[in-house]
């Protein structure tokens with residue numbers, strides 16, 4: 001009797017809070033994508049944050065305030081879907097709530113990427129009052145999951161920036177209601193893009209960046 005109780009206790013003590021092999025794989029993917037995107041100048045200073053879903057309850061996410069060009073595994077931590085750190089004393093990204101919001105909202109979302117390129121930031125300010133950027137007729141729509149033709153119009157939402165994550169999450173929630181999008185801009189801030197996995201999220205991020213930069217060039221030419 002005593003042995004059985006003790007062994008159950010031992011079993012519980014040895015059960016890790018999350019799957020470490022899965023975490024290490026997620027961390028490696030986050031590190032390689034952040035390095036490549038930082039090299040493009042899309043994450044100046046310590047801007048940007050990345051995450052990958054680890055099942056229904058957890059996500060691997062960048063620790064707050066790190067230089068995203070130089071991350072190592074120790075700079076990636078685990079949070080639960082309410083943004084609580086899991087088995088660590090580190091502080092998650094200041095914007096972890098925006099990541100877990102997307103994971104809670106869309107069960108198919110497997111990765112969320114956030115960058116601050118000049119194009120994303122300028123577009124977000126130009127279109128802040130409109131609340132969206134209307135993109136039309138781009139062949140690159142086909143890089144977005146579910147899109148098969150350039151003959152379309154896509155409204156990329158723009159939400160007001162806020163330092164209070166409850167306020168920001170509420171704005172995003174409202175902006176996404178009834179919309180079919182793989183991203184949104186935050187005014188004066190940057191772009192959030194997501195996908196079923198990190199490769200798809202990266203493809204969506206790059207497609208939005210490309211279309212936004214074309215839009216800015218067109219505006220200059222049309223003046």
Ligand SMILES: CSC[C@@H](O)[C@@H](O)C(=O)COP(=O)(O)O
Pocket residue numbers: 044045046047048049062063064065066092093094095114
């Ligand atoms: C360096 S200012 C940018 C931050 O305020 C924030 O917007 C950001 O993207 C990075 O925050 P972080 O807490 O490192 O994930």
Ligand SMILES: [Zn+2]
Pocket residue numbers: 047048049095114116189190
């Ligand atoms: Zn940011």
